[in-house]
Amino acid sequence: MYKYLTANTVTEMICLLVSVIFLLKDRSAYWRLFMIYLFIVCITETGGIYLRNIRVHNYGIYAVFLLFECSMISTFFYYIYRKYHHRISMFSIWAGVFLLVYLTELFLSNFKAFPYQTATFMSVVFVIASLYFYLLILRDEKFRKLGTYPPFWITNGILFYYFGSTACNVFFDYLIQHDHSHAPNLSVRYIIFNVLNMLLYGCWSYAFICRYYQRKLSF
């Protein structure tokens, strides 16, 4: 049982719990989607640990999860860009390009490796999307209190996570080798992703709380 309680899983479960408490009655389906996504995150993480414990490669489960991750973050960006009159065509083009890169990499590796190049490509796109959101905020004539503006904190989490993981993604091959020579819990990649996960889910949890109080105040 304790094997499943890692820094990662605990952080993710806390975030899931926060999302259920604060988003369950949210009017927006986009925000409620976070609960489902975080549930999938927890299932994936637990599944990954289980497969590792029985000494089976767990890249498959993470490869499938990549699809959910991309869908969730892209949908969120679509939701926040929509306020700035962006069209769905951009979302569809991005979804098409992502699927093309993802399937190509999987075919090239004969479905026997994690599509880390797709993950790197996705990270770069999400970093650009986050920066573009900041640009929209700066250009927006309407003033918002950013300290308690939920989309701002979701984007902050995304930027921390995807920008921070760039080095790990670039040196993925090397780090995998390093992982094999160390205990799983002591590898650099594992520690970095723990820190990034804490930042991501910390920001998200705060955003969910802000969203809840925003909704309460709007009544």
Add this chain to the structure above:
Amino acid sequence: MQILSKEVIFLITLTTSIFLIAPIFLIVYVSLYNKKKARHFEEKEALKKTFELELLKSQFEVQEHLMETIATNLHDNIGQLLSLTSITLSAVQTGDSVADEKINTAGQLVLRTIQELRQLSRIMSGKELTGKSLGHAIAYELDWLKKGAAYEVLFTDNTSRTVPGYADKELILFRLFQEILSNIIRHAAATRITIVIDQTAETLSLRVKDNGKGFAVQEKISAGNGMGLFNISKRAKMMNGTFNIYSVPDRGTDILVSIPYL
């Protein structure tokens, strides 16, 4: 594949740290820029408000000047002409009793017209009325009202002093009272009007209550029909005062205007 050296691991850790610090600076920059934008926004709003208030003040001054001019003309020119007419009519002696009686009646009517005209010109000339006190001006206006329509009017004046240098504020409050009263006469279909003016060490307040048909305030404002209310509210704000209205359909309306009076 070569096993990683400590230097490469250190390099990756360092790069990741830098990649984490960079977003922090970016987020701080966006937040600071946003605060600057907020200050700019507040300044713009304050300027807009000042401009609107100045515009309203000018409109009020022009309106007041116009009413003063009309009141002076009514009193001095038309009043004088009617006085001359009255004197002329009283000097006419035809010897015919029927004709004399009719001329006499005409003279009486002219005298009444002069009296009405003087009252009207005094009401129009707000400065003269509020010069004595706001309570006096309101009582004068209510006397005028009682002549024209059958209202049960209850007026309570709880003021005890006039603050020198605040005559303009009293005049604006008096004009607000006139507008509220005019609205009651035109729309409320009320039978009883209660007016109370109160004074504390810091505020002067006017409360006008009627038992008319009332209305849903929010609906009126949403429908864009509340121009009169909007103007009264703006004028109260012009004096840094407050304007509150409570109205229930078929139950009447209660308006409270309060202005600082230090």
